[in-house]
Amino acid sequence: MGFGKMGSSLISGGIRSGVLKRDEVCIYDLDSERVKFAESEGLSIAKSLDDVVDSDSLIIAVKPKDLTDLLSSAKASLIERRPLLISIVAGIRIEKLQSMLDDVQMRIVRVMPNIAASVNEAISAYCTSKSVRKEDLEFINSLLCGVGKAVFVDNEDELDIITGVSGSGPAYFSLMMGAMEKVAIERGIERNLARMMVAQTCRGAATMILERGISPEELIRMVASPGGTTEEALKVMEERKFSLIVSDAVSAAIEKSRRINR
Numbered sequence: 001m002g003f004g005k006m007g008s009s010l011i012s013g014g015i016r017s018g019v020l021k022r023d024e025v026c027i028y029d030l031d032s033e034r035v036k037f038a039e040s041e042g043l044s045i046a047k048s049l050d051d052v053v054d055s056d057s058l059i060i061a062v063k064p065k066d067l068t069d070l071l072s073s074a075k076a077s078l079i080e081r082r083p084l085l086i087s088i089v090a091g092i093r094i095e096k097l098q099s100m101l102d103d104v105q106m107r108i109v110r111v112m113p114n115i116a117a118s119v120n121e122a123i124s125a126y127c128t129s130k131s132v133r134k135e136d137l138e139f140i141n142s143l144l145c146g147v148g149k150a151v152f153v154d155n156e157d158e159l160d161i162i163t164g165v166s167g168s169g170p171a172y173f174s175l176m177m178g179a180m181e182k183v184a185i186e187r188g189i190e191r192n193l194a195r196m197m198v199a200q201t202c203r204g205a206a207t208m209i210l211e212r213g214i215s216p217e218e219l220i221r222m223v224a225s226p227g228g229t230t231e232e233a234l235k236v237m238e239e240r241k242f243s244l245i246v247s248d249a250v251s252a253a254i255e256k257s258r259r260i261n262r
């Protein structure tokens, strides 16, 4: 339910990884362009909300503002059929979802993925309602591991933090990459080359941290020799309070996620 940027990334990644079978997926979206896109991907389209609710598992991938409408329209069928509900809606807690369904005990998984699911490089965190079954956990874990890495969190409060860090995170790195790309182009590097150099630099740094177990601080020390070019750049960044800006920005996203539930 909802085949927008994130819903479609999760479904496409799931199909690519083999966890989802194309002919077992059914899409429901109000936007005709998204429906056309789903059709072009060879996916079947639900003719009505009831059609899609009649599934084993439902991924709820609409914006928080559209959730009330969606769940109130689907409520009767959901309560009758009790499918596994997988919500990727930012900021909405399991208890809230439950209350929108008249506090009927549903099997609910709340997931915070990120957009890199579309290239099977997401990091997703999830937590569950008490009523989920062992096979639900196996399914969600294999779906999320199929589109990247997945971690289970016991404490749902952590999902707001994770939303601000890795849910929104691809946009933060993209802001930095866009700014770096712009300087490179302004200084005379060809546009495509600039983009590739910046993105590969970002991937290389991430791979060193992930695969070599190097901390960000160690990595900085490995690049920034005293009196060198990197040190000159880092000096400007810290004079302008780069770390503080990032910290305030991520905290603002975390607080927004908390406010959405309220």
Ligand SMILES: NC(=O)c1ccc[n+]([C@@H]2O[C@H](COP(=O)([O-])OP(=O)(O)OC[C@H]3O[C@@H](n4cnc5c(N)ncnc54)[C@H](OP(=O)(O)O)[C@@H]3O)[C@@H](O)[C@H]2O)c1
Pocket (backbone or CB within 6 Å): 001, 002, 003, 004, 005, 006, 007, 008, 028, 029, 030, 031, 034, 061, 062, 063, 064, 066, 069, 070, 088, 089, 090, 091, 112, 113, 114, 115, 167, 168
């Ligand atoms: N984008 C990300 O990077 C990201 C990361 C983590 C989590 N999320 C979460 O994922 C959810 C979806 O985000 P998104 O970026 O994919 O949004 P999106 O691109 O706007 O996709 C949502 C889709 O759902 C459709 N929709 C709205 N109401 C509906 C309804 N009642 N029934 C069926 N479809 C309906 C929308 O159609 P209309 O456009 O016609 O309204 C739209 O096509 C959000 O809750 C967000 O918090 C997103």
